[in-house]
Amino acid sequence: MSFDRRTRLDQMRDADRARDRRNRVIGIGLSAVVVAGLLGFGSYMLLERSEATESKPAAEQDGKGLDDKPSGPIAGEKTWDAAKLGRDHVTTDVKYPMEPPVGGNHNPAWLNCDGVVYEKAVPNVNAVHALEHGSVWVTYSGKASGSDVDALATRVRSTPYSLMSPYEGQAGAIMLTAWGKQVTVDGADDPRVARFFAKYVQGAQTPEPGAPCTGGVDG
Amino acid sequence: MSPARTRRTRWVAGSAVAVALLFAGAATVASARGGTETSGPPRTPSAGSADAGFARDMAVHHQQAVEMAFIVRDGTEDEDVRRLAYDIANTQAGQRGMLLGWLDLWELPKTAPEGQGPMAWMEGESGGAHSDPGGHSGHDMQGMAGMDHDGALMPGMATRTELGRLREATGAKAEVLFLQLMTDHHKGGVAMARACARQCTVPVEKRLARGMVEAQQSELDLMADMLAARGAAPRP
Numbered sequence A: 001m002s003f004d005r006r007t008r009l010d011q012m013r014d015a016d017r018a019r020d021r022r023n024r025v026i027g028i029g030l031s032a033v034v035v036a037g038l039l040g041f042g043s044y045m046l047l048e049r050s051e052a053t054e055s056k057p058a059a060e061q062d063g064k065g066l067d068d069k070p071s072g073p074i075a076g077e078k079t080w081d082a083a084k085l086g087r088d089h090v091t092t093d094v095k096y097p098m099e100p101p102v103g104g105n106h107n108p109a110w111l112n113c114d115g116v117v118y119e120k121a122v123p124n125v126n127a128v129h130a131l132e133h134g135s136v137w138v139t140y141s142g143k144a145s146g147s148d149v150d151a152l153a154t155r156v157r158s159t160p161y162s163l164m165s166p167y168e169g170q171a172g173a174i175m176l177t178a179w180g181k182q183v184t185v186d187g188a189d190d191p192r193v194a195r196f197f198a199k200y201v202q203g204a205q206t207p208e209p210g211a212p213c214t215g216g217v218d219g
Numbered sequence B: 001m002s003p004a005r006t007r008r009t010r011w012v013a014g015s016a017v018a019v020a021l022l023f024a025g026a027a028t029v030a031s032a033r034g035g036t037e038t039s040g041p042p043r044t045p046s047a048g049s050a051d052a053g054f055a056r057d058m059a060v061h062h063q064q065a066v067e068m069a070f071i072v073r074d075g076t077e078d079e080d081v082r083r084l085a086y087d088i089a090n091t092q093a094g095q096r097g098m099l100l101g102w103l104d105l106w107e108l109p110k111t112a113p114e115g116q117g118p119m120a121w122m123e124g125e126s127g128g129a130h131s132d133p134g135g136h137s138g139h140d141m142q143g144m145a146g147m148d149h150d151g152a153l154m155p156g157m158a159t160r161t162e163l164g165r166l167r168e169a170t171g172a173k174a175e176v177l178f179l180q181l182m183t184d185h186h187k188g189g190v191a192m193a194r195a196c197a198r199q200c201t202v203p204v205e206k207r208l209a210r211g212m213v214e215a216q217q218s219e220l221d222l223m224a225d226m227l228a229a230r231g232a233a234p235r236p
Helices: A008-060 A124-132 A146-157 A191-200 B003-035 B050-075 B079-105 B160-168 B171-199 B203-229
Strands: A114-117 A136-140 A162-166 A174-178 A181-185
Touching (some): A124 A136, A124 A162, A136 A146, A146 A162, A146 A191, A174 A191, A181 A191, B050 B079, B050 B160, B050 B171, B050 B203, B079 B171, B079 B203, B160 B171, B171 B203
Parallel strands (some): A136 A162
Antiparallel strands (some): A136 A174
């Protein structure tokens, strides 16, 4: 048999203590929830903002424009150290270590490169000067197909700061050259053609930005 | 529980809530500010935008005006024509540099997005198939896809054949031909600049475009007078 031997006063004190404990648990619990909620909310706002900042450039591309930015490497492209390519004007002939040349000393007169298609081979010393002015030079050997040559000619005629000429003795059938850059492509519809033009027509490789492609010589 | 302990508990809980409130508030303010333009990198136009299109196409258009100005300065001694040509060459070469510089800053190509002809960015111009802004139907953009443009890539631009004629001309003949070709060129240029003044979103570019419209229109009047003084008129 059990009975409460404590006095009434003791029982009241126990009840008070229990209520205190309960209030404290509720108080701490609620505070913790509020603090956690605010911390979470604040972190979310900050994170969301930094994400928005990061994704902005991509979001503003207009869908089809994955290669809007003329950045990123082009498969098979060769690069020469621009600092080691000569830039002097010389009136003598120049032996270039690559074919077609991608840079080096050159003739004082640049080859006109305002979307010009040359039917005959052009002098290297003038073409290199056109590269210095920011143009892309399309060259083809006898191995290139007639339809590829026609399609590339159409592109060049519509693209100021590009030029095109036959080039016997080059390794590839169709080669694209800019100052310090060169790639051999498989045909006129090789996607690297568009990439190379977008990246290097008056591109960041240009040693003399703003220089003209008119007022020079026609080969 | 002692009253002292209860007070301490309440004080700690209260402080935690206050600190958390401050943090959440600061984060909200920072986030809201990021939504406007006070922080973060500036907005960059896309390759298909009017801002980029105008910068690309007007750079090409201007280059030919610079070229024609140099040609006529070699072909005539007339002081008025040589001064106008000097003005056009310097102004348009300078503006061309601004346009290309913006494309460099925006890291965008100088060539149009693949498959797009020149001026495809212009609204209501059906992909650049232009309804003759220069009153010179030979130069509209029909057949832009082909290769019969003879170097006249945009409205108002002279063909290679016309540039060749200008190179061969001298004296009064060169002056009249230059004034006629440049009149067509300016009309095409004004139409394109108007489109940017309307569609571009970059304030400094809109301002430059508006300036081009005003300056080239005033030069059109000047050239009409100069043609009249030489017993000639703009081409129909």
